[in-house]
Amino acid sequence: MVSASRSPAVDPATDAPGRRRSWRVALLAPGLLWTLIFFVVPLVVMVVYSFGQIDIITFQTTFGWTLDNYRRLANDIYLHTILRSLEMSIGATIGCLLVGYPVAYTIARQKGRTQTLLLLGVMVPFWTSFVVRTYAWVNLLSNDGLVTRALRGLGLESDSSQLIYTPTAVTIGIVYTYLPLMVLPLYVALERIDPQLLQAASDLGAGWFGRFRRVVLPLSMPGVIAGCILVGVPATGEYVIPAILGGDKTLMYGNVVANQFLKVGDYPFGSALAVSLMLLVTGFLLITRGRLARAEEIT
Amino acid sequence: MSHRLPAPSAVFTALVFVFLYLPIGIVVLNSFNADEALLGWGGFTTQWYSQAFSNSRVRDDFVTSLQVALASTAISLVIAVTAGLWMRRASTRARRALDATTYMRIVLPEVVVALALFLVLRRYEIPLGVPAIVAGHVIFNSAYATLIIQARLATMTDVLEEAAADLGASPVRTFRRVTLPLLMPAVIVAALLTLSFSFDDVVTSLFLGGPNAETLPVLLLGLIRLHVTPEVNAIAVGVTAITMVTFGLAAAVMSIRDAAGVRTGQVDPATLEAEEAK
Numbered sequence: 001m002v003s004a005s006r007s008p009a010v011d012p013a014t015d016a017p018g019r020r021r022s023w024r025v026a027l028l029a030p031g032l033l034w035t036l037i038f039f040v041v042p043l044v045v046m047v048v049y050s051f052g053q054i055d056i057i058t059f060q061t062t063f064g065w066t067l068d069n070y071r072r073l074a075n076d077i078y079l080h081t082i083l084r085s086l087e088m089s090i091g092a093t094i095g096c097l098l099v100g101y102p103v104a105y106t107i108a109r110q111k112g113r114t115q116t117l118l119l120l121g122v123m124v125p126f127w128t129s130f131v132v133r134t135y136a137w138v139n140l141l142s143n144d145g146l147v148t149r150a151l152r153g154l155g156l157e158s159d160s161s162q163l164i165y166t167p168t169a170v171t172i173g174i175v176y177t178y179l180p181l182m183v184l185p186l187y188v189a190l191e192r193i194d195p196q197l198l199q200a201a202s203d204l205g206a207g208w209f210g211r212f213r214r215v216v217l218p219l220s221m222p223g224v225i226a227g228c229i230l231v232g233v234p235a236t237g238e239y240v241i242p243a244i245l246g247g248d249k250t251l252m253y254g255n256v257v258a259n260q261f262l263k264v265g266d267y268p269f270g271s272a273l274a275v276s277l278m279l280l281v282t283g284f285l286l287i288t289r290g291r292l293a294r295a296e297e298i299t
Numbered sequence: 300m301s302h303r304l305p306a307p308s309a310v311f312t313a314l315v316f317v318f319l320y321l322p323i324g325i326v327v328l329n330s331f332n333a334d335e336a337l338l339g340w341g342g343f344t345t346q347w348y349s350q351a352f353s354n355s356r357v358r359d360d361f362v363t364s365l366q367v368a369l370a371s372t373a374i375s376l377v378i379a380v381t382a383g384l385w386m387r388r389a390s391t392r393a394r395r396a397l398d399a400t401t402y403m404r405i406v407l408p409e410v411v412v413a414l415a416l417f418l419v420l421r422r423y424e425i426p427l428g429v430p431a432i433v434a435g436h437v438i439f440n441s442a443y444a445t446l447i448i449q450a451r452l453a454t455m456t457d458v459l460e461e462a463a464a465d466l467g468a469s470p471v472r473t474f475r476r477v478t479l480p481l482l483m484p485a486v487i488v489a490a491l492l493t494l495s496f497s498f499d500d501v502v503t504s505l506f507l508g509g510p511n512a513e514t515l516p517v518l519l520l521g522l523i524r525l526h527v528t529p530e531v532n533a534i535a536v537g538v539t540a541i542t543m544v545t546f547g548l549a550a551a552v553m554s555i556r557d558a559a560g561v562r563t564g565q566v567d568p569a570t571l572e573a574e575e576a577k
Contacts (some may be wrong), residue, residue, distance in 0.1 A: 023470065027385035031378040031441060035400050038434045042415035049418060099315060106312040118312075120550075125319045127546035130499050131516045132535040135523050136322030139329070144338070146325070176322070179315075237408025240501045244523055254410040254502075261414050262506065271418065274411045281408055 043278075050271035061268060069272030078256065078273070085252040088167050088242075089235035092174035096182040096231045097224065099175060104186035104223070105216075108193075119187065126180040134173050134244045141169050141245065165247035173241040178234065182227040189223025190216070221295040229288050236281055253277055323539070330532035337529060347533035356518065357534060364514040366429055367504065368497040371436035375493045376486060378437070379444035383452050384478070404442035412438060413503040420507070427509025435503035440496055444489040451485035484552060491549035499542045 050070070052063040072078070107118045125133065140147040141164040148163050163169050193216060201211045239254035246252065251259075257277060260270030330348070334341025351357050382401075386394050404412070413435050420431055459481070463473040479486075504514040515538050522531045 024385060024388065027381045029381070031382035031385075031397075031445070034374075034378055034437060034441065035404065038416055039400075039404060039412065039438050042419045043412070045419050045422070046411075046415040099318075102308040102311045103315050106308045121316060122319070123550070124543070124547075125323060127495075127543045127550075128323055128539040129516065129519075129535070129542045131501055131519045131523070132326060132539045133323065135519070135531075135535055136326045138523060138527060139325055139337070140322055176318070179319070233406055234408075237410050239410050240520065243520065254408065257410055257414065258506070261417060267418055267421075270414070274414055277408055278411050281406065285406060 046271045047275055049268050050275045052268040052271075054266055054268050069269045070276070072269060073272055073276060081251055081256055082253055084167065085256075086236070088171050088252060089174070089232060089238065092171045092178070092235050093228050093232040095171060095175040096179055097227065100179055100182035100186055100227065101224075104183045104190055107183070107187050108190035119184075122180050122183050130177065130240060131244070133177050134241050137169070137173050137176065137245060138164065141172070164245060165249045167246075167250050169245040170242045170250050170252065173245040174231075174235050174238060177241060178231045181230040181234075185226035185230065186220060186223040189220040189226075193219050218298070221298070222292060225288055225292045225295055229285065229292070232284065232288075233281055236284070237277060326532050326539075327536055329529060330536045332529060332532075335529060337527070347529040348537075350530050351533040351537065354530070356513075357515070360513050360515045360518045363429060363512055364498055364516075367432050367436060367512075367514060368494050370429075370433045371440050371497045372490055372493045374433070374437045375440040375444045376490060378441040379448045379489060380479075380482065380486065382441075382445050383448040383482075384474075386449060387452055387457075401442045401445050404438050409439065409502045410506075413506040417506050426511065427507055428511035429508075431507040431509070432504050432512060432514070435507045436497045436500060439503075440493040443496065444493055447489040447492070448482065448485050451482055455481055484555075488549050488552050491545050491552065495542045495545035495549070498538075498545070 048063060049061065051065045051067070052061050053066055053068065054061050073082075103122065107115055107122070110118060139145055141162070142148065143162045143164075145164075151163070163172075197215055197219075198211055201215050206214060237254045238252050239258060242250055242252040242255050246255070253273075254277070257270060257273045260266050260273060264270070328340075329337055331343050331345065332341055333344040333346070382397065386397060389397070416431070416435055416438075417427075419425075420427060425431070459477050460473050463477045464470075468476065498514075499516060500514075501516045501520055504512075505517045505520065508514065508517060515534070519531065519534055519538060522528070522534070
């Protein structure tokens with residue numbers, strides 16, 4: 001995007017190099033200072049805290065470079081919650097992919113105005129308020145909600161059980177909220193596929209499944225990976241959706257971290273949880289970035 | 300290809316559209332529902348809206364949301380434009396380094412970033428509240444704004460600016476009369492997007508607002524967890540309308556800009572003449 005080669009042209013405005021340099025520093029200052037003070041320094045402080053210890057009686061933090069907080073993280077209760085949380089975010093990402101792919105494919109096969117309208121139709125719900133989008137499912141999934149009643153009618157749900165405050169409810173909420181982020185990159189990848197390739201595959205005797213598996217799917221891989229990043233990353237650190245649809249029963253990683261800071265007040269342990277979440281997301285990004293680069297090379 | 304639409308995927312797409320619009324549709328419908336228990340349709344009413352509008356907490360939170368959104372947008376734009384201009388002349392390595400910090404501000408979980416700031420504020424006993432929320436919002440908003448401004452700058456040549464300088468315009472005047480007008484579409488899009496991101500944000504506003512400041516989405520989150528009332532639906536529709544209008548405007552400006560893409564990048568002789576005259 002920015003990589004367009006731009007020769008390091010001499011700033012024509014001034015000839016004095018000293019004055020020019022001070023201009024340049026002044027341009028860099030606002031962003032750099034803000035990022036340092038409110039982003040980099042706090043994260044560093046958090047990493048330092050994660051190796052600290054808290055006195056339960058006085059709530060004083062001491063810094064002893066202990067690994068206790070990280071050991072506690074491997075504790076059954078927390079590990080269980082974290083793994084279940086990851087299960088939900090992976091499930092939701094796959095859900096988005098399964099729901100989003102046919103939609104993106106259908107849109108990519110349309111032309112002109114219809115295509116624009118359909119794309120807009122996918123995007124508009126994304127413009128509505130995030131809380132409201134999640135809240136909308138409270139009605140549907142509650143005990144006498146539309147979805148619960150429909151499932152009961154079909155015999156898929158027993159009379160006593162309800163969907164809200166379950167992992168299923170949280171997963172549905174994430175799929176609903178992030179679906180546009182999956183459809184858009186898929187659409188971009190699918191739209192680029194030359195219809196002649198499909199024609200050629202057809203002429204060579206490939207059925208619809210053969211065409212999909214051998215032509216469409218491999219060529220849309222960059223879109224699949226990009227979509228999984230766009231959905232998977234925010235879903236891993238999700239806070240609002242489980243707070244609304246998970247109640248107190250179904251917590252996700254983000255809620256566990258926040259509770260340590262806001263309710264328990266154990267900053268060192270909370271920091272260890274937060275740093276681990278950060279590493280998890282960064283690791284996921286590094287792995288998928290390599291995959292994305294390779295997939296783009298092929299197509 | 301357009302006529303060989305495979306029926307199953309079209310049907311499925313139609314169902315997905317129902318899935319996308321039905322939940323919000325029900326919220327909108329219920330905000331006009333006279334049945335207080337929301338068990339069925341009790342007739343049309345606007346009483347929940349008048350109740351919400353006369354609720355002083357809703358009004359206060361709306362003002363707080365607006366303050367936060369405007370302040371964080373203004374600061375984010377300054378950061379984005381200056382960073383963008385700096386990047387134009389920076390070495391590839393320096394640019395990559397700044398790019399990395401921009402992306403990190405977007406991709407790291409908001410929960411973590413907001414809590415890190417929370418931790419520092421607590422440690423140095425700096426009170427939570429509107430300034431803290433603004434500080435937090437600018438972290439991600441300035442990153443989005445920088446990406447938008449950068450994308451625009453990447454398509455611009457510096458011919459016009461060089462011409463203005465050759466004609467004797469000072470750097471400040473060149474920026475004001477040439478660079479900024481060319482950047483304007485991107486600045487508007489960035490402003491609208493950051494306004495709506497800020498107005499819509501829950502996590503940072505919740506963690507950094509503390510007991511001193513509450514934005515509308517945070518109020519809504521609290522009300523939802525308490526219990527659902529028809530008034531909540533009315534507030535929800537109000538908040539949604541605000542975010543939707545700003546997002547919609549951003550999209551509209553973007554598509555106008557795309558349509559007029561060539562024109563905005565072109566040499567505007569009037570600007571040059573004006574500079575020459577001075």
